[in-house]
Amino acid sequence: MLFGRLNGEQHALLELVALPVCVVCARADEAGRRSLQGVLRDGVNDVGVRDDWRSRGGLCGRHWRVWRHLESPPLSSAILLEDLLGTYLDSDRLGAVRCPACDVSERAEARAITALRRLPNAPLERALADGPGLLCLRHLDALPEGHVRSRFRTRLEELLEHLREQVRTSDHRFAAERRGPHADAWLRALRVFGGDV
Ligand SMILES: [Zn+2]
Numbered sequence: 001m002l003f004g005r006l007n008g009e010q011h012a013l014l015e016l017v018a019l020p021v022c023v024v025c026a027r028a029d030e031a032g033r034r035s036l037q038g039v040l041r042d043g044v045n046d047v048g049v050r051d052d053w054r055s056r057g058g059l060c061g062r063h064w065r066v067w068r069h070l071e072s073p074p075l076s077s078a079i080l081l082e083d084l085l086g087t088y089l090d091s092d093r094l095g096a097v098r099c100p101a102c103d104v105s106e107r108a109e110a111r112a113i114t115a116l117r118r119l120p121n122a123p124l125e126r127a128l129a130d131g132p133g134l135l136c137l138r139h140l141d142a143l144p145e146g147h148v149r150s151r152f153r154t155r156l157e158e159l160l161e162h163l164r165e166q167v168r169t170s171d172h173r174f175a176a177e178r179r180g181p182h183a184d185a186w187l188r189a190l191r192v193f194g195g196d197v
């Protein structure tokens with residue numbers, strides 16, 4: 001979809017409105033995942049990357065889960081984890097984890113919020129008319145009062161209607177009406193509260 005005079009981050013956010021996700025969470029997650037893919041692709045033999053991971057104590061639990069599900073060659077994992085486990089056993093501690101993927105993800109989150117704040121009304125309206133994208137409560141609250149925040153808040157009112165429809169049509173008498181835009185309301189609502197779930 002073409003949205004006219006927008007920057008790259010704004011384009012990416014509006015493209016994500018086509019999916020039933022928090023668009024800011026999705027940008028942040030993608031950046032974190034890409035940073036891990038980059039380490040896997042060419043970083044594990046880079047002494048600087050291994051020093052950095054060692055001094056940071058590796059990844060947070062969430063990003064270890066992401067790592068595990070990447071196209072992750074066992075050898076790369078073994079090289080990095082040998083380093084970390086050896087460091088732990090040498091000193092009996094690694095210290096508090098300062099996850100490098102979380103840092104990347106937080107920077108991407110800040111860029112996305114800035115881009116959203118400056119998003120013109122018309123392209124946002126067009127994207128929201130075509131797609132179910134939303135903002136989780138944490139990211140809605142990160143926006144100042146204004147048309148973008150107000151439009152995503154309206155989206156939550158639409159979602160509440162969809163939840164009511166989903167509950168109503170669960171009765172067997174309304175089985176024929178179960179399909180429709182409300183069918184995945186529960187999942188979108190989970191993401192409103194849970195972000196990246
Ligand atoms: Zn979010």
Ligand SMILES: [Zn+2]
Pocket residue numbers: 059060061062063099100101102103
């Ligand atoms: Zn992390």
